[in-house]
Every structure is written in structure tokens, then in C-alpha cells.
Amino acid sequence: MAKKTDNNALNGNAANGSAANLNSVTSAESARIAALGYEEAVAELEALVQSIESGRTGLEASLVAYGRGEALMSHCRNLLQRAEQTVTQMSLSELEQER
Numbered sequence: 001m002a003k004k005t006d007n008n009a010l011n012g013n014a015a016n017g018s019a020a021n022l023n024s025v026t027s028a029e030s031a032r033i034a035a036l037g038y039e040e041a042v043a044e045l046e047a048l049v050q051s052i053e054s055g056r057t058g059l060e061a062s063l064v065a066y067g068r069g070e071a072l073m074s075h076c077r078n079l080l081q082r083a084e085q086t087v088t089q090m091s092l093s094e095l096e097q098e099r
Helices: 027-034 038-054 059-098
Strands: none
Touching (some): 027 059
């Protein structure tokens, strides 16, 4: 089951609403994102996009959500790169065993 997005972030309460921190993700949030599996991260990213696109979220909260979305995208890319490396290594190993 996908985890719910952080309501504080969506409501603009994250980072105390200061303009300097709107696009940053806290270390605690980074750790939580790092713990997500690929499917969970994608589901959370989709929820953020829907929230922003719906117009229900104000400008500052949208900027916070956008920053979190960037962190989620980066995490997903990293997971996909690791999966690709694993498949490549497995394929090479299989080729070596065939020789």
C-alpha cells in the first residue's frame, strides 16, 4: 500500500513556510524517501502531482511539494539505475557461465 504524502508539506507548513526553505527537503524527509520502495515512491510522486494540478494547493505548498517531488524523482532514478546494474551483472555472469 502506498504511503500518504506528508500533509504538513502539502499545506505549506513544512520548512516553516520560509521562502529560502520551500524547495529544500529536510534530512528526515530525505531519510524517509530513501526508505521507500520504487512503487511507493512513484505512488507518492503521483499524489503530489495530482495535488498540485488540482489547484487545491497554494503556491508555497506547491513549491514544497515540487521540491519533494524532485527528491522522489531522484530516488526513483537511483533505484532504476541500481536495478539496471543488477540485471547487467546477472547477464554478464550468465554469459560467463555459458563459456
